[in-house]
Amino acid sequence: MILVVAEQQAGNLRKSSYELLSAAQNLSQNLSLPVAALVIGGASSEQAAKTLSQHVVTVYHVTSTDLENFRSDSHTSIVSQIAKDKGASIILLSASRAGLAYAPRVAMRLDAPLLEDVTGLNVQDGKISATRLSYLSRVTETVEALSLPVVISVKPNIFPVFEGQVAGTVENVEVALSNTDLRVKVGQKSSAATGRVALEEASIVVTGGRGVGSAEGFAKLVEPLADSLNAGVGATRAVVDAGWRPYAEQVGQTGKSVAPNLYVALAVSGAVQHLSGMNRSKHIVAINKDADAPIFKVCDYGIVGDVNEVVPALRSALAALD
Amino acid sequence: MIDFSLSDEQRQFQALARDFAKDVIMPVASKHDQEESFPHEVIAKAHELGLLNVIIPEKAGGLGLGMLDEVIIGEELAYGCMGIYSILMASELGITPILVGGSEEQQKRFLAPLLEKPSLAAFALSEPDNGSDAAAMKTRASFEGDEIILNGNKMWITNGGLAEVTVVFASTDPSLKHKGTVAVVVPKDTPGFSYQKIHHKMGQRAAHTAELIFDNVRVPKSNMLGGLGDGFKIAMKTLDKTRIPVAAGSVGLARRALDEAKNYAAERKAFGKSINSFQALQFKMADMKIGIETARLQTLYAAWLVDTGQAHSEASSIAKCYASDMAFDAANETIQIHGGYGYVGEYPVEKLLRDIKLNQIYEGTNEIQRVVIAKHVIDS
């Protein structure tokens, strides 16, 4: 069985869950294995489980008030337990921050190989291998799992959104949580939510670099453009280091890794560390007044110019479209 | 046996100096050049990291680094800014006569306090009316009881007036020539000792250069290094050593020139292709590379001679002369490769040429180096 661990928030399935279903679908056809999904969460997760059952025949649902907060301890226990009890040979989960935190632990607990942050999956002679990026995303490598079961974390925004429909059922499963599973006390959350679409889920991302000039520059240029494109807002390391934007918006090696349909880089020079977080984007637009900026080497469309002039022009051109 | 490998420690020194140049020196180099201001913050950080006054011996509480260590570090610092490197280099220059001619007691007395806070030393030999002809110095020293009294002016003194200790060379009697010279350590706030900053230098404008004025400056006799008549010898022995860090700085600057040329030539397009595809420019860069590699070898060789206690006067003159001439050419050709952009301040290359010019002049002009080398050729 292929077990897809869905991610949900406040009852809504994250987009990555549908991408996992696509990945699972391919493996399922190749290996003739059925697909089941798992939803974990507090009270509101029931809605997510229901939604998921419209796409997967079997949805396991583990819910408890203790699961309102994500903890890698409890997720590790639940996913490992279900995988064992239901006989999963492939466990697919999202390479979100949460996924990256518990996937290795599930692999360790099941004594299974881990394929981490994968961008593609292949099956040959019953063996599962994956492509993933390494060396600050400058290298693509193919890694084979040497045994089953295997735990696979899948990079968001790479696989297509699954659109298949079925009439599935939700099966509530009890998993006893130990004190250890709940030893981490989760305190205050500070959300980077700005009413905009989350960076990793955004199909368009607008990122500002140091050349935007200031926090005010973001408010004046980056945010309005992001809003007119219904895009997520990203920032470079220099920008978050300067305190203009929160770390949560950072795209790059130590920040988020994104692969949207369209990535718009405003006054971003294009350091290796930044490129590693966005060079899988399907289309890249670069606007920078420095014609020699490395970002132009990876762009599809480039404008050599001052963002202060080009961005307002771009917004009026976009407004004229509709 | 010939071994070109650096020790693990030396590789770490090099990495630290490289990071320091990149993170601390380069971001402020242009500002201090333009404003002709002293980079106090860089010197403070250098002190914090132990990059300042590295040759102070362990007996005086210092690191006691050797000449090889010093040149490995120096090349990296000068890559960031030759002018800022000159401040650190001139401090080692000011310390060297105390090592060459001072007793252990004097080394402890004058050098240990330099380690406590960001402090500099200075070396005062040149005068308004004479530079290379050091024996003709006009600054007078006279003895009175337990004191030495200094009168006269010193010129082009790097760190002059800012330094906690200045080694001043003076003559007790010009008719005695070398035999009348003394080397005297003058603390910063000694009455009668003042300085005048020299403005409008062509390059190395972050470094502080001053004229020093000695008006009946009294210091204890115990501040004299060696004895009467040792001054000239101490000065020459010092310069035989300290020319090598000048060579190292020149190599660092030339390396910067080549990197700037390489980067620009890769980006700049002409006639539909990158200008680095043109052989005329490739040859310029190849020549720079030849110069850098050979100058570095000679610099390391001269430093090795110092560290192994062998004669090094000729080797250090060759290193200083060759490396600074080579680096001047490299800076010049980098401007040529940059075309019009090389002639304006927006790119760092015009500064390289302004800075390197001084390396052909100070610590013995390249003409004097050739005199030294020729003398070795003829006498050997």
Added chain:
Amino acid sequence: MKIACIIKQVPDAEARIKAAGGAVDLEGVTFVIDGMDEYGVEQALRLREGGLDAEIFVLALGPKRFEEAIRTALAMGADRAIHLEGDMALDPISQAKILAQVIQKEGAELVFVGGKEADWDSAALGAALAEALGWAFSDWTTEMGVEGSSLTLTHDTDDGSETLSFNLPAVISTQQGLNEPRYPTLPNIMKAKRKPVDKVNLSELASAGKTQVLKQEIQSKERRHTILTGDAQEAASKLVQLLRQEAKVI
């Protein structure tokens, strides 16, 4: 208390990475201690400077060249090092099992791991290590404090950040922002030479890995490289047109 800092040596971010014959070729590449690991070493030192009575050791699993990263960490201020030396490329899960044994034997209670490795682009080691040890774990940690045996931390999440609290023993993976690592000073570089480095032959500890890298190649994606010219208005109009009609993304 004993604190372990796991360190790796990785190619400098500016280094040009090549691949030949289906494998990454690191010949001629400059290596540095992984910046994410430096945050861990720095944090351990700061805890000690803040009054925590601690012995800090670095633990490295990798080839001989890792010695340089070890020396950097010792020069920053760590007390000693253990180098599990070997050339085999082990996956993070297998590595964690070996490292956990050493950490347990040494009696450490707090472990720092770099949040993401700059060579394998992997964030797995910290989590795997926490699991192997059975200890609490905080990933992408940007702030931490220790009070007796209890830790309070702030870490990055998918939606922003949150605070966590739990008791030692624990594994902490680092994130940019945790601190500003110090330079190893010249005097400390010299002192580090005398600090002990225990060498352990990795092949005596390691068993077969769980995954195998079949192929590595330089990542490349065809890009259009269309540079739009004209004044801002003109270029912007062209861009919007191309995004709609050619790229079909808006």
